[in-house]
Amino acid sequence: MVENKVLNEDSKKILLDTIRSINDFPKPGIVFKDITTLLNNKEAFKLLMNHLEDRYKSYNLDYIAGIDSRGFIFGAALADRLGIGFVPVRKKGKLPSTTVCEKYELEYGFDEVELHLDAFNNQKNVNVLLIDDIIVSGGTAYAAATLIKKLDVNLVEMCFLMNIQILEGAKKLSKISPVYSVLEI
Numbered sequence: 001m002v003e004n005k006v007l008n009e010d011s012k013k014i015l016l017d018t019i020r021s022i023n024d025f026p027k028p029g030i031v032f033k034d035i036t037t038l039l040n041n042k043e044a045f046k047l048l049m050n051h052l053e054d055r056y057k058s059y060n061l062d063y064i065a066g067i068d069s070r071g072f073i074f075g076a077a078l079a080d081r082l083g084i085g086f087v088p089v090r091k092k093g094k095l096p097s098t099t100v101c102e103k104y105e106l107e108y109g110f111d112e113v114e115l116h117l118d119a120f121n122n123q124k125n126v127n128v129l130l131i132d133d134i135i136v137s138g139g140t141a142y143a144a145a146t147l148i149k150k151l152d153v154n155l156v157e158m159c160f161l162m163n164i165q166i167l168e169g170a171k172k173l174s175k176i177s178p179v180y181s182v183l184e185i
């Protein structure tokens with residue numbers, strides 16, 4: 001049985017204190033959560049990665065899939081710590097081999113994410129964790145999860161550094177997979 005470890009409140013505060021808020025970026029009315037200040041703080045980044053390693057080491061994972069682009073940072077570092085493979089979920093047109101694509105809705109239009117058709121080395125029923133930095137509406141993560149499931153693998157959980165609760169993206173995602181957010185905002 002997997003023990004679902006969560007971060008304690010003191011550690012959450014340390015992480016939150018390293019994330020910078022930028023008002024009116026990328027447009028008026030939005031408060032952007034800038035994680036570059038967490039990434040360049042070696043103690044905070046190590047605390048986060050130690051927590052994720054501790055949480056997922058008993059999940060029997062085979063791969064971590066990270067969403068373009070900040071999910072690459074956390075996903076690749078965690079995959080290395082766990083000794084497993086990393087798979088990038090890219091924006092359309094960025095992968096050089098045969099891909100599968102999934103379209104999702106944005107505020108003003110649509111976008112697509114894609115995976116290599118052989119992203120999981122043509123293995124079926126392997127255990128995969130999907131990771132990204134922030135969830136708001138959940139559109140990108142939903143599309144990425146749908147892609148992963150199209151390749152007949154087990155999406156064990158979706159993990160995010162932050163869940164910005166205003167648009168209930170985690171609630172939408174929890175209908176297709178368990179969701180874990182280190183921080184709730």
